Amino acid sequence: EDKVVQSPLSLVVHEGDTVTLNCSYEVTNFRSLLWYKQEKKAPTFLFMLTSSGIEKKSGRLSSILDKKELFSILNITATQTGDSAVYLCAAPNFGNEKLTFGTGTRLTIIP
Amino acid sequence: NAGVTQTPKFQVLKTGQSMTLQCAQDMNHNSMYWYRQDPGMGLRLIYYSASEGTTDKGEVPNGYNVSRLNKREFSLRLESAAPSQTSVYFCASSGLLSNIQYFGAGTRLSVL
16 A cells, blocks of 8 residues: 655744755555645645756755655755645556555745 | 635534535646545545546545546535544645645545
8 A cells, every 4th residue: 555654743943043854655666755734724736856966946846756765855945934734745547547645744924 | 727626714513413525626637546644643635536437445435425526526425424533634636647746725624
């Protein structure tokens, strides 16, 4: 059974700090890993990673995949209160379009 | 471009009542999904539809039925609501050969 585990479960930091969120996975025939941000409503797509060692970047957010060690990290630099959210990672199941989600990391940024 | 639209946004039911949650997408996506999200449990797949005319069970299908009415619409029905079905329900869709799912704003359901 496919498994996605995120750590930490929650994180509280001050505005301006840098944070690293972790996602490890055990997935049959791995194809990709996705990161989502969920504020009060719908999860919104951030990144999809398919290749090891290639960083994806969007503003202050970046993510990288390590297919040998089976994990990914999401970095946020110079955090702002608007970064407060639950961050989810997910991996597609083999042979279909279903995603297995981790339980998420709740990030709280204190002004 | 509306993306994925869910109705209603909020609903309160009494135990035993029935209701249908509606979902429509305007992105011409083939696949559609229904999830529930509970505290500490993450997103769990209830049912999904890989294409018009097909539906399959996900991780937690008991107590639910679905209908893929056409390519745009995928509804979730609770025939006899139970307090254990109190949750936030999300609909999502994805395009052909894409793993990126796009989510609706959710329906917060309380069953008393």
